[in-house]
Amino acid sequence: MVEEEFRRRDAAATKSALLAAARALFIERGFDQTTVRDIAALAGANQALLFRYFGSKEALFRAAMLNEGNELLAETPPELLVGRALARMLAPDAPPGKDNPLWALLRSSAHEHTAAVFRDDLGARYRHVLASLTDADDAEVRADLVLAWLLGIGLLRSVLDQRQFAEADATKITAHVLRAVATLLERVDQRPPTV
């Protein structure tokens, strides 16, 4: 699925195939459970090239995770972010959000460099967007609380595989969460945002 049909000798294509394969596997399994051999195999490339082009597994991880970031964040208007992120977290297809880098860190949470990538990139961006939804003076704390909730829901549903919760009605869950979030992220001078 990731490897090219015919690629004779093309460093750029190989590099991006490795990036794509790394991205997919890190998201699906986390850092530890993904081997460089797996990545190279999925990319249809030789393992040594991975080190030639990226230097180390950790550097590849960083490159794959930072990369273009999360399209969801870029494309979604802030007012809709919580709802759409929730929808992704609750998506019924078992291995969810193939393109959601949040999964990579949920599955690799023991690693300092995982935390660093998240902290300096994705986490900061989520905080910023969510905080923009309220004019409370502790906007960032509120934003972090919402992000924490999203992460926890993902953790419980799909990583910890809490069956009952995973099978629960997504619309009911969404209603509960949006109602609570509306009281956290509200503007004092107008109606609660359409989250």
Next chain:
Amino acid sequence: MVEEEFRRRDAAATKSALLAAARALFIERGFDQTTVRDIAALAGANQALLFRYFGSKEALFRAAMLNEGNELLAETPPELLVGRALARMLAPDAPPGKDNPLWALLRSSAHEHTAAVFRDDLGARYRHVLASLTDADDAEVRADLVLAWLLGIGLLRSVLDQRQFAEADATKITAHVLRAVATLLERVDQRPPTV
């Protein structure tokens, strides 16, 4: 700290020293990042005994995590559970909740057996207690949402090490969460519980 002062030949003591060491390390580092050599060293026991007594690293993990479970759950009246669990999650001492098995799974979330232990033991117990706080017909979904929030907060604060959030005022966070939780876990026939 874990090993005994003088223990000449005492299988039971060795076994429980191994259990205690395993518990501490699994909670602190997660499953992958904890080696059997580490555990044996901390317990002051020979590595081979670990396998004699428990069979495998995974079995030891299960034994250490199930064990007596979480005293917090056993000792805390349901109405106070959310508040106390939050207090633990927000505790200022950097490596928090030395005795909180929730950390082990936050740091090992890639593993199926981790998920299984959580799902069948801790998770089910938390759900049960939290669900008892409301008489809504979807009590268990609400309980899971609260548990998810607690997990997410722990993840963000201490595993992902989101600095700003980790340094935020714990009382402010607590106030926000308890207010939102009160609307989730309420009884229709009386006042919201003193969470």
Next chain:
DNA sequence: CTCGGATGTAAGCACATGCTTACTTTGCCA
């Protein structure tokens, strides 16, 4: 055409780690 750097490959090194084995030491009890 050819030659040299870029691209790709096979093989393996070094090390960590779960687990096993063959052995020694201890202390209880007949």
Next chain:
DNA sequence: TGGCAAAGTAAGCATGTGCTTACATCCGAG
């Protein structure tokens, strides 16, 4: 007290894994 099972130990096996190296192959510039 002497023997023996229980408790403890040292050493190492088997394997997986990140990374390196020495080499083969391709392709475009001169």
